[in-house]
Amino acid sequence: MSVNQYTPDRTESKYTKSASTFRQNVQRDLANEELRSNFAGAMDYLMDKRKASFPSNDELETLRDQCKLIKQRALVKLPHLLEQLETKLNENGIKVHWAETINDANEIIAQLIESKGGKNIVKGKSMVSEETALNDFLQARDMEILESDMGEYIVQLANEHPSHIIMPAIHQNKKQVADIFAEHIDDFEYTTDVDTLIGEGRRILRDKFSKADVGITGVNFAVAETGTLCLVENEGNGQMSSAVPDMHIAITGIEKVVEYLDDIPPLLSLLTRSATGQAITTYFNMISKPRQPGEKDGPEEVHLVLLDNGRSQAFADEELRQTLQCIRCGACMNHCPVYTRVGGHAYGTVYPGPIGKIISPHQLGLESTKDLPTASSLCGACGEVCPVKIPIPNILLRLRKESVKDTKGGEGELKGAGSNRKATEAAIWKAWSLLHRVPAMYKVSMWFATRFRGLMPSKLGAWTSVRTAPKLAPKTLHERVKARRK
Amino acid sequence: MSYKFTQQSNSARSVILQKLKKQVEGADYDKLPAETGFTYPEISFEDQFTHFVQLLRNNQAKVISTSETELMDQVISELKARDISSLLYGADSPYSQLIEQGINQSGEQVELQDYDYQLTDNKDKLFNHTPASITSSNWAIAETGTIVRWPSQNEPRTMSLVPPVHMIIVDANKLYCNFSSLVKDQNWKDNMPTNALLISGPSKTADIQQTLAFGAHGPKELIVFVMNSPTDINL
Known part of the structure; x- marks a missing residue:
């Protein structure tokens, strides 16, 4: 079965390059009518779903205030909570690894896999692993790493990137998905019936789950109080990746830690309703320990990789720090008039849309991302729907200022600050x-x-x-x- | 684990923590603003239960009212309707005696499989020769139509994940209004298990053109048997 004819060519530099050609990307994608219709349909659907799931505005606003404060408390205590999380996880038998850069994170993961002699890896959905371009890194070391979220799987088959953080293959319609399957899967009987297409993915991926040595997932929330990693999902691939192989590696950004277990229910409710309008996802999976003596399944080893990659830069400024409140629901992109028209790939960054425009400059530097903060009409929709009340429009303005600032090159300046400054304009x-x-x-x-x-x-x-x-x-x-x- | 790799992680740890600490040094935690949650209106137990069943059904779960005397007849009839002749269960689990007796007395050709093996060496068996499973559950949540399961040695976590048909027994007396009250009331923070699972329907995805499809990776069907149901739900 040739489901893995996938040539790695996604390197860090490609992302940098694509974000810096933002204007050309936009022209390219605006001219693609099929793409625009796919996005328009999907965004309408997601906006309606979200709206229907918050029948009471009072409840929504109270929850938003509450969750904003929960995340802000977690950020004020961040270094302390990270230490507490590490201590708790260690007590529970989960090992914690720290990485400043994407290369360090990839290196840690590769060495963990090698220590197990692992060759076949399945991955649940993880945007942080997209951020580190983990697939390319591992494939370059002759490891097979297969995306197992249906959307991610389609995107991987097509040798593309996710165009949305929640629905990675939102830019493809079912006919395009059928074409991708026909091209990459042997003996695929052509159909555009979605149930059959999902059934085909299921058949292939279940076989891979049963043979994988290592499973990799992201983390939606990490609870410092109890040392618990939480995963939110509908498909069950996150559970498959974290429960079936003998080793589970979770990777996440340092901002995902929350203080108390009691913080989880309101955050979870707001996350799933903001993202897809669901009261809750099909599965909520809370992992606190590796397989214990007497238990019959679950991984023997669980590892958590904590990644910085520019987050500490955002943290160093009180206004920009609010960027780290993000719980990755995607509501800001679903409601963004720019994202809806240009689609997720035009941004040329791992995280597209409004949130991508304020995260990416910390990860890649303002030089290659200087056009992103300007790709906004400042209509304010993103800020209005953000479940944790990140003032995205204000932060966009701030980043615009940073990009044209007269820099002294001193300490405390953002990476790439002043790179959009033009002598005549100044x-x-x-x-x-x-x-x-x-x-x-x-x-x-x-x-x-x-x-x-x-x-x-x-x-x-x-x-x-x-x-x-x-x-x-x-x-x-x-x-x-x-x-x-x- | 290699020396270089551990050392690198340790040095990253101190650099990251140092950077972060520099920014929030001396922060006064007592001055953090009060966090107020939303006060939900009181709902009667019957209404909570009806909501619970409704949400599960909206998510394509089959919900059946049952009792100790009816359970196994209903289980066997669901199996027969799907032409399934083998059922995975957990020996020494809350309903195991009922399940064993029910199968023995029915005279039906249903093979009862115990999860008496280590998954590592038996993946083919679980993935390819286990068409259905039955497990107990610990609690349920009305607000979101959710069943909560703390997998155990007798009923491991993959029992509710891998078999295409998952049957789960819920006790209506263990229904909580919402997740928050469950976590507090059962004092989860002081006794988190290896793995806690919230299940709200069969596995699903809308990743292709926002079209809902069931049975993405996990169970294609979730059949919920409710004990002690306060209202008639078999309508």
């Missing part, structure tokens, strides 16, 4: 600022501007490609008011 604003501070200069310049308004060009770059150029009045407002008073 000079124009400097002059503008000066004019508005010195009344005499303002008067003289306005007099000249109104008298020589005929010299204003009718083509003003991108602005006039869809608009007519603005025209200055023949006289300044000051002059006209003065004339009326006489």
Whole structure:
């Protein structure tokens, strides 16, 4: 069965490159009508589902406030909670590993797998493992790593990236999925019937689950109080990956830790309802220990890899720190007019949409992501639906400022700050600022501007490609008011 | 484990923690704002139960009211309806005697399989020769239509995951209004098991064009047998 004809070519540099060609990506994807229709349909569906799952606005707003505060408390105590989590997990028999960079995280995982002599790996859905491009890393070491979430599996077969953090294959319609199956799966009888397509995926993946040596998953919440890793899912692939192989490796960002077990129920309720409008997902899986003596299944070894990759940079600034409140529900992208039109791939980053625009600069630096914060009409929808009340529009503005800042190159500056700064633009604003501070200069310049308004060009770059150029009045407002008073 | 790798992880640990601590040093935890949860209106037990059943049915679970005397007749009839002649159960589990007696007395050709093996060496058996399983459950949650299971030595976690048909027995007297009250009332924080599972239907996915399909990886069918049900649900 040739289900794994997948050539790794996804490297860190490719992501950097794609985010820096954001404008070209947008042109490319806007021209793709099928893609636009796939996204429009999916976003309408997800928005309706979310809305229906919050019949009481009072309840929704109370929950949002509560969960925002839960996450903010966890962040204020973050270093302490990470230590507590580690201690608890160790007591429970789960080993914790720390990684500053994506390469360190991949290296740790590869060595863990090698220590087991593992060759066949199944992976539940994990965006952090997308962030580290783990698949390519392991495949380069001759390990077979198979995505087991149905959406991720489709995306892997097609040698693509997820276009949405919750529904990775949302950019494909069922006919396109059928075409992908036909191309990559031997003896596949062509059909666009979704039940049959899922059945085909099930058949192949169940076989892989039963033969895998190692299972890799993400983590939705890590509870410091009890040393518990929580997984939210509908399909059962997360359970398959964490319960069937002899080794389970979980990977997550350092911001996923929460303090108490009691923090979980409100967060879980808000997560699933915001994401897909479900009261709860089919499965909620809480893992606290490896297989204990006398138990018959579950992994003998459980490991947790904690990844920084730029998160500590966001943490260092109180406004930007709010980015780390994110519980990865995807509601901001579902409600984003830009995301709905350009789709998830145009962003060129692992995390697309509004949340991606404020996370990616910390992971990749502002230089290659400087266009992302500008890809917003600042309509505010993302901030309004965010379950943990991240002020995404404010943070977008802040990142725009950071990207054009006059940097000193000192400590505490964001990676790539000032990379969007242009000398002419900076000079124009400097002059503008000066004019508005010195009344005499303002008067003289306005007099000249109104008298020589005929010299204003009718083509003003991108602005006039869809608009007519603005025209200055023949006289300044000051002059006209003065004339009326006489 | 290799020396270099452990050392690297240790040094990453101290760098990360140091960076974080620098930012929140001296933070006054007492000054954190109060977190207020939403006060849900009181709902009668009957209404909670009806809601529980309704949500499970919305999620394509089959829900059947049962009793100790009816259970095994109903189980066998569900098996026969699917042409299944083998059932995985856990010996020495809460309903095991009832299950054993029921099968023996029925005279039906149903083979009762005990989960008396280590999964590591028996994956083929569980994945390819186990069409159905039956397990007990610990609690249930009305708000979300959820069944809570703490897998045990006798009823391991893969019993409710791998077989295509999973039957689960729920005691209505163990129904909680919501997850929060269950966690608090049963003091989970002081005795978390190896694995705790919340199950709210058969395995499903909407990953292809938002079209719901059941039986993604786990059970295609979830059959819920409710003991002590306060209202008539067999309608």
